Amino acid sequence: TKLNPVCVRKLSYGLKFGKYFTAREQINLEANFVRMSLDMLRYFCYEWEL
Known part of the structure; x- marks a missing residue:
């Protein structure tokens, strides 16, 4: 399966900046x-997931 890249980017930003x-x-x-x-x-x- 593949994760939605927009979701991943938003999550990564959230993790990085808390x-x-x-x-x-x-x-x-x-x-x-x-x-x-x-x-x-x-x-x-x-x-x-797509």
């Missing part, structure tokens, strides 16, 4: 960036 995370989550974001990115892609972009 738009979608609480303060506590932001603390853990850097250390877990790769794993969280994959998890969040699956969670937020699942409905956009």
